[in-house]
Amino acid sequence: MNSSLIMLEISVIGLGLVLMLADLFVPAERRRFIGYAAIAALGVLLVTSLSGNGSCGQFGTAFGGMFVNDALSLFFKQLFIVAAILVLFMAAEFSDKLAEGSVAEYYSLIVFALAGMLFAASSNDFTMLFVSIELITITFYVLVSFQRSKLQSLEAGVKYLILGALSSSFMVFGIALIWGTTGELNFTKLAAVAPQFADSRIFLLGVLLVLVGLGFKIAAFPFQIWAPDVYQGAPTPTTAFLAIGSKAAGFVLLLRVLFTAVPSVTAHWANLLIVISGITILYGNLCAIPQRNLKRLLGYSSIAHAGYLLLGVAALSASGQSALLYYLGGYVFTVMAAFFVITLVMRQLATEDISGLAGLNQRSPLLAATLTIAMVSLAGIPPLAGFFGKFVLLKAVIETAQTTGNHGYYCLAFTALAGVIISLYYYFGVIRAIYWSKNPADLSPIELSSPAKLSIWACLAGIFWLGLFPNTVLNMTNLAAAALGK
């Protein structure tokens, strides 16, 4: 056993425990600042992982092949840490909306969820998959209903709990069926025996049920029903972490299951993936059109983006997987920027209606520009991250269409385009609310703390960097996708 491989995960869990303990010793009014200590600690872990000295940079397997460190897990771990750092910044700004003194607990839950995501990135076994997913989901039950005094937050928590439990039970059932038919839980070993069970309906049903559970995590059609309500009701930093962390964790597991564990089955399911991806894109975009609540709108938009990300899965090729990873990278910064602005603007307001953005360009030009850039990037317009991400995804889909001759892929590409065009309407609706609202009610300037400014500039830098200089990250995602095919 090679336990040095999981030093990163151990440090993160240790950090979560320390944060919980700090709650006991730090007076309530200063607990907000604990978050900055957590950010600093995660920053150190990120820097070590980027410099290649961290445990996640050491490739290999541990715990009898249950835990794997490769280029794919490295990419996702860095992505999760970046997301968690930004969410912690957001949580520090959000702390006055939480119950007094409870913010340290909130920080530690975020860090525990991060630990779950890190484990998910390295899962190479159905047991590990289930444990990491449960670690993420159970933490999120608490995070979603954290504003205990707010009815909406509680409602969202209950919805997430019921639907989450349902999907977990599907997944466990699926895992049981797979284990019952094949006798294997390890992805690598399963891949060797899976072709023998290609005709076994029970085995296929098992795989399908696992996909149902993962589909719930990424909010793909037809398991998307929880997303808008939960996004709307949850505290904004939780929503942001759900939109990024939970979704990305779902995708890394989906990639591992589909392309490491059962590639022989996946190859026959191209049409299923095409249909799910296409419907998810259309459903998310069409339902987002009438929304007036900003967080709910982003909830539907995140469903649509799950659909775009599924393009990379449906392409069934290394370039598709690499494109998916690239898109996720851009999505982190874009969505974080959007939720950051929502946190800062909406904290003084009772409503989260789009009309609350009126006059934002006079109240804070930086926030107005940030939200505009985030919306433009989500819509996929150059020179921002969203454009290059969609470009590589589309390229991968058309490539597969040409190599396999499956016309469904062309239909999928056009569906994605239709989705992009529909989405222009509501993304530009947000921009319009910022700049062209008549008679804004409130024109008082919004004060920004320097950590908030720092993280906003970081998000903007990320959006432009991934849009203008894709080379570095693209090389990383190519390596990560190559690791998957081994």
Place this chain on the structure above:
Amino acid sequence: MSILTYIAGWPLLAALALIVVPRNCRVIIRAVAVLATLISAVLAIKMFCGYNCATPDADGYRFVQQIPWVESLGISYHVGVDGLNVGLILMGAIVAFAAALCSWEIQTREKEFYILLLVMTGGILSAFASLDLFFFYFLHELALVPTFIMIGVWGRGEKKNYATFQITLYLSIGALIALIGLIALYLQSGANTFDIPKIIEHAKTNPLAVNAQNFIFPLLLFGFGILVSLWPFHSWAPLGYGVAPSPTAMLHAGVLKKFGLYGLIRIALPLLPQAAQSWAHVIAWLCVGNILYVGWVAMRQKDLNLLIGNSSVAHMGFIFLGIASLNLIGVTGAVLIMVAHGFLAALTFALSGYIYKQTGTLEISALGGLCRKLPFIGTALLMAAMAGCGLPGFANFVGEATVFFGAWKMFPAVTVIALWGALVIGGIYMTRTIRNVLHGPLPEKWNSLSDASNAWRKLPYALLLASLLVFGFVPKLLTEKINPDAQKIVAMATSLGSTAAPAVVVSAPLTTSVLTDVASAKAPEAGALPETVSIGNRQLAIENK
């Protein structure tokens, strides 16, 4: 660094610089924008004049610069000019300078307006210079998005929101369809690079499969066609230009819209020859829609801007006709009109913008006798209208006449209709407009109008008119540059499957000469020279009559 990088780089750099300039320094903001576009216009003129002296690289492009950008996908920043885009870049830079000068009419949020104008300018100039498929598209999108914002924020009239919505939707759809086509082309070419010269080189030995061509060509044709307002996808254009602030309309109608046509000539014709041949008839008949139908619509307009917008859509028909003719004369003519129409569209929208600023209306029935109060603007409008209906002496005439010569062999019926549309319909609505706007009794309320007073105000109009006249009298400046490269394009577009399409059989004399050129591996310039002379002679002959 290539001069092309500077031409497009100065406006983009100025846009970045303007971000930090405080918004109440209006004079500085304006000066920066005008200066940046002036520099790029001067550089473009220098580039145009030095074109013949510059040594072409192996693929025939001059002023080339290449920087790798994404190695794993084969994307690089690659710029260069040949005869097809040298005129377009010159035209774009001059129009951008004129548009910056005309922007004095913008009074609100000037800082944002100038930033967007400069981004648009830099984007489109570099898109025309780009020899990389990815950047070609990317930079066009970069230029396109500011258009929507400018129309939405600074647009005029009650239909502003509707028009913004419509133009955003239409052009995004067009751009995305073209994107699918370009990606499919990249993958299908098998060259594994986005570099246009390399893809073309690769396609010479490994032509694309015909069924792939037949799939990709319509994507490019209709994707680019929507961007260029090909009938029946043109309805965004008149309304969009009607509400757009005039600098935006100048840049979009003049420069940005030529991108789709340029894309068809640069990419679709040489790489998808068989498909181009089988679609040529469709294009030819669609452009009848542009010329005749939109011409009729223009006749019925009561608003000056809508009339100009419709006439600009009608002019696109001639360019499509030139492209559809798939021969040297037609393609040369298409490029000529692209340049000429750029100047003309910019000029007319600038003039209508001036009139709107003075009178607050563009309702033709409310205007009249304006020539008395606005002698300079009135004269310029008269000249622009004459150029618009194809009067010899203006660059438009040269291009249109050349297109008709080229198209006659291929599509006699279409050419007759197009001629009729150009000369009769165009003549009717242009002269009628002149009569109703400039002549007749002057309504009393317009007594207080003032003409363009100082040299700065007159400069943009004078500059655009002068460009129209220069290229009208000395078309050789352009044709001698266009010809060798149009020859290459036509050789690729017709040489491969000449048995397949009946269209090509009609133009046999030209095609065979090209074919022998290719077969005997002679330099294509050799075949092109007599053609140039004959074009010049024919124009002269008609001008003399």
